[in-house]
Amino acid sequence: MIALACVLPLLVGTVLLGGGTELSGRTASRAGLVGALATLVLVVIAWSSHAVVDIPWLPTLGLRIHLGLDGISGPLAVLAAAITAAATLTTWGERPRGGSEATFAGCLLLTLAGAIATFAARDALLFVVAFELVLIPMWVLITRFGDDRDPEARREAGARFVLYTGFGSTLMLLGVLLLVTRAGTADLGALATARGEGLGTGVQVTIAVLLTLGLAVKVPVWPLHSWLPLAHTTAPTAGSMLLAAVLLKMGTYGLVRLPLATVPDGFAQIAPVLAVCGSIGIIWGGLVCLVERDLKRLIAWSSIAHMGFIALALATGSDTGVAAALYANIAHGVISALLFLVVGGLKHQWGDDDLTTPRAALREVAPRTGLLLLVGLAAGLGLPGLAGFWGEFTAIIAALSPAQGRPETLFVACAVVAAVGAALAAGYSLRVARLVWLGEGHNGGEDAPSPELARVDLLAGGLLALAVLVLGVVPGLLLAVTDPALVGVVTR
Template sequence: MDPQTAGWALIVALFLPLAGAGLLALMPARLDREIRWAGVGITAVAFALVVAITAAFDFGASGELQFQTDVSWIGAINANFHVALDGISLPLFFLTYLLPLLCAIYTTRILPAPGRPKAFLGLMLLLQTGMAGTFVAFDLILFFVFWELVLVPMFFLIGMWGGPRREYASVKFFLYTLFGSIFMLVAFLAIYFQGGATTWDIQALSAAGGVGGVTFQTWAFAGIFLGFAIKVPMWPFHTWLPDAHTEAPTVGSVLLAGVLLKMGTYGFIRIALPILPEGAMRFAPIIGVLAVIGIIYGSLCCLAQTDVKRLIAFSSVGHMGFVMLGIAAMNEAGIQAALFGNIAHGVVTGMLFFLAGSLHERYHTREIAEIGGGMFTKIPRYGVLLTYVAVASLGLPGLAGFWGEFTAMWAAISPGGGLADTYGGLYLALVVVAAIGTVLTAGYFLWLLQRMNLGRPTARWADEPLQDVMRVEWVSWMPLLVLILALGVYPRLVFGVQDAAVNNLMGWVLGG
């Protein structure tokens, strides 16, 4: 497979989940078991194709667009159907196909009420198409279409299969993200009409070295900032996230944390920085301050939580703060840190939500006090897995969570590039506060492990038979457990892929 001529492979991979959703819609609803396994088959075929694309990817030319298709789409508005992969988008694209496969395997045994696997898996496949398209679209209009596509399936996944407050959480998610999208679309239109652009093509706009003057870029960046910051989500635009995660079904939370949140940070890196570099330079210190506030705020909120899933949700606010701190550094190391942090968070926090879902299946509650301690006694394998993933999330060296956080802080104060030379005192203060956030992160995760794993089971659970990790859980979790270690021991699995692409992108940003 030649990555320069096999654009068809990317298109097939992109729309295969959508075709699979159509296939599931044709299956009789009574075929419950067959529908669940069809979901596994569809996601497995799509993932196998993405593995083949990854194997054929020319890593020596990762800064160039590969598997590219660029054809006229809507001639009336000069929009093209332009999809491709480079070193920045490939790891996220890969993750977008791995997680739905693992979720489909998990669903063969565990599906929340009211069941209906045909609708559930169909919405998951539609969501996968929207997320994957966002990472490969190189036309602003096409990017916006895929960006908006994810709203509907996630709204119904939360609203139909979520917890007791699912209607509130789903509407809040929908309205928040739609509100941000409106400002983002206005900014895209301004770039085209007021900024003097003649194309919607992201690569062409980036290579042009900036659209419009400094004042225009500042206002346009503000509009794009709202759209992407809400999706990340950054403090103070984060309030939809804890509710959405808490009420979402397990699969919804895994995909929301594992992939959907990455759309916002990816948008900053792919679109906002290279197309509006002067606006990005002006906003970078503000982004850095908000990111660090989010790190501390998320950690303090975690310390106050009584619900395991809500604690993990607030931890995402802090972890994504480190990603945004890397972006705010405005240098190559910072962008590398942000992209690595995206993948690490997707793998680690996605796994944490799998564990939280299975915890609820066993105890029928997520309240830490009701569960009590003694999981090392009652379900020791589960307790070990929870410990392993929690220490990865708190940033233990040798596991995936460490490199994104450490590199982001290092990049923020590195001289000779970015904004550390201009705002040295501010960025040093931000890194010091962020480092305090890592201590708080260790504190709330270790406290969680102490309360749940150690000690003896409470009287309520002492004689209650609880099943340890099931076979379907081992199968659906093992790839993530391996990746957590592999990314920690050999971070070049991600860093090495994106080097050239990040170098090209920062050349446009700093050159603009």
């Protein structure tokens, strides 16, 4: 089942890319939706049945195709499949620009295949290969199907995406190769069990620096973040949903599986730097959001701020911190997908997303769309009872009491900075609510008609909003799954 969950979206996506020109747009979209939903079912079955694949890959090098899901990777695989299914629904109401629907749906499924393989990989080099599989279809989504009003910006976004992520991939590969050659195995389970035993402090620090830098580009962590706002602004709605809810989560998952679990002593040495960078990212992103004019770019900058909380939580190295990071990872995936779905749909309806343009109150002209936007904004600012609260609030708590050996004073200062960043999140979320949900225009002007999103978009958004509410009200559902898996990652 776990092998089929990786292969099915790969096969369907390849068929859509290679022979999908003969399919109509609606047929291609349906094929993409069916492929994503079938993958979701397979992932759930494979995870619940503890399915594992372990066969030789390159015997002369000791490499194996080793796949399996646990309490850390399982929720992320489910998230990836669910968000991809929601993303395919957006193509029914917003036809992709710049190419056929078959190519678009094929790229979505190829991205899903790479993501599932990344989360399921239990071999370090297989992890790298699967991670790189995602970058090509995502680049196609940005450069070919992105906003066609500014072709130059679209090309720049694609080029910056490839440049940054390629640089991060090179560093990550170097770190993995050094780790595998020095440890004598590529098995992530064995590496996590050994916890760097037999590796000198200098080697551990070198490996941790290479892996953390490479993955920090993917997250992204300040100051390696500048590719993300442009990519989000240019990408189509479905592309932004996958970029925020799937691709970024692969980076944070890699930080847990590789430097934190395999070279904990080396990671502890550089953890204060990661904490400071994460804290700066929280403030940096929040301040930009307070003045940003483009709504979609504002949501992209808010993602950088939220990723800062995850980086800070991981840097603490404690049970509480890692659990908070994993929870915030899932919560941000759902919240960001909801926000990009709504904001992308509004941009398509309005023709632009300039916040300085007075518009009619969304709560009056499009109440259901307005409600979805309000839920996403409330969750993003960390309102108790919604998904965003538990991860970020617990990250601040964890920073007040980091793992042994980390400078407590510095982490306490980072916690204070993060708390200020949470206040900034409330400020820019309420700013967007005032300008868009409450509105500043008249209900009868040219800018007034703002029809509801398409029914399929409202359906996808409603399911995401329900997930935001469930994760906020019953956080124990997710924590009960992830906490047992932390035994192999964090020193108790």
